[in-house]
Amino acid sequence: MRKGVLEYCILLILSRKEAYASSILEELKAANMLVVEGTLYPLLIRQKNQGLLSYRWEESTQGPPRKYYVITAKGREQLAEMDAAWQELGNSIETLKK
Amino acid sequence: MRKGVLEYCILLILSRKEAYASSILEELKAANMLVVEGTLYPLLIRQKNQGLLSYRWEESTQGPPRKYYVITAKGREQLAEMDAAWQELGNSIETLKK
DNA sequence: TTTACTACCTTGTATTGCAAAGTACCAAAT
DNA sequence: ATTTGGTACTTTGCAATACAAGGTAGTAAA
Numbered sequence: 495m496r497k498g499v500l501e502y503c504i505l506l507i508l509s510r511k512e513a514y515a516s517s518i519l520e521e522l523k524a525a526n527m528l529v530v531e532g533t534l535y536p537l538l539i540r541q542k543n544q545g546l547l548s549y550r551w552e553e554s555t556q557g558p559p560r561k562y563y564v565i566t567a568k569g570r571e572q573l574a575e576m577d578a579a580w581q582e583l584g585n586s587i588e589t590l591k592k
Numbered sequence: 593m594r595k596g597v598l599e600y601c602i603l604l605i606l607s608r609k610e611a612y613a614s615s616i617l618e619e620l621k622a623a624n625m626l627v628v629e630g631t632l633y634p635l636l637i638r639q640k641n642q643g644l645l646s647y648r649w650e651e652s653t654q655g656p657p658r659k660y661y662v663i664t665a666k667g668r669e670q671l672a673e674m675d676a677a678w679q680e681l682g683n684s685i686e687t688l689k690k
Numbered sequence: 691t692t693t694a695c696t697a698c699c700t701t702g703t704a705t706t707g708c709a710a711a712g713t714a715c716c717a718a719a720t
Numbered sequence: 721a722t723t724t725g726g727t728a729c730t731t732t733g734c735a736a737t738a739c740a741a742g743g744t745a746g747t748a749a750a
Binding site: 498500529530531532533536537540554556557558559 | 705706707708709710714715716717
Binding site: 612613614629630633634637652654655656657658659 | 695696697698699700701
C-alpha cells in the first residue's frame with residue numbers, strides 16, 4: 495500500500511540536488527523528520543542497487559571523503575510514480591474521513 | 593516516523609461507526625486502498641490488545657457471526673495524535689518539495 | 691451431503707526502521 | 721608523535737509490519 499514514505503523523501507531531496515548521507519539527514523531533520531543513520535544508509539544502498547541512484551566520491555575540505563548520491567533517470571520515473579501514490583494516499587484518507 | 597498509516601485508517605473508519613473485518617476491508621477498497629485479510633486481522637488484534645479497540649460478537653442473518661469492533665476512548669486519543677502526525681507528515685513532504 | 695458463501699484466524703517470509711557498535715579519515719591539541 | 725574530537729560511512733541484530741497462502745467454521749441452498 496504505502497511503499498515507503500522515506501524512499502519518497504530521499505528521491506525528493508535528490509531530485510533537487512545531489513547530496514551525501516549526512517546532509518540528507520540534516521535536510522530531513524529540517525523538515526521535522528527524525529531519521530537516523532542506521533535507517534538511511536541501508537536505504538540509500540537499496541535504492542542504488544535498484545538503479546534509482548548512483549553516486550560518486552568527493553574529497554571534503556574537512557574530514558573524510560563524501561559519497562554524493564545522484565538520482566538517475568529511473569529514479570525520476572519512480573519519483574513520479576511516488577508523487578502519484580502520495581496524492582492517492584491523501585485522497586484515500588480524505589475519503590475515509592467523510 | 594510514519595507509525596502506520598493503516599492503523600490510522602482503521603481508527604478513522606471505526607470512529608464513524610463500528611464494523612467487522614470484512615466490512616472494513618470493503619471500506620478500504622472503496623477508498624482505493626488494497627489491503628488483504630492477512631494484514632487486517634493481526635492489526636485489529638494488535639489494536640485491541642493495545643486497548644484502542646474493543647469488540648462484541650453479533651449474529652448474522654447470512655453466514656457465521658461477526659466480530660464488530662468498536663473504538664475506545666483511548667483509541668480516540670490515539671486517533672487525534674495520528675491526525676496530527678498525518679498533518680505533520682504532509683507538511684514535511686511539502687517542505688522537501690520546496 | 692455436497693457446494694457455495696461468508697467470516698475469522700494463523701503461519702511463514704520479506705521488508706523496513708532503529709539502536710548500537712564499528713571503521714576510518716582528517717586536523718588540531720597535547 | 722600521539723591523542724582527541726569531529727565527520728562520515730558501514731554493519732549487525734532485533735522488532736514490527738504487510739502479505740501470500742492456507743486453515744477453520746458457521747449457514748443455507750442445490
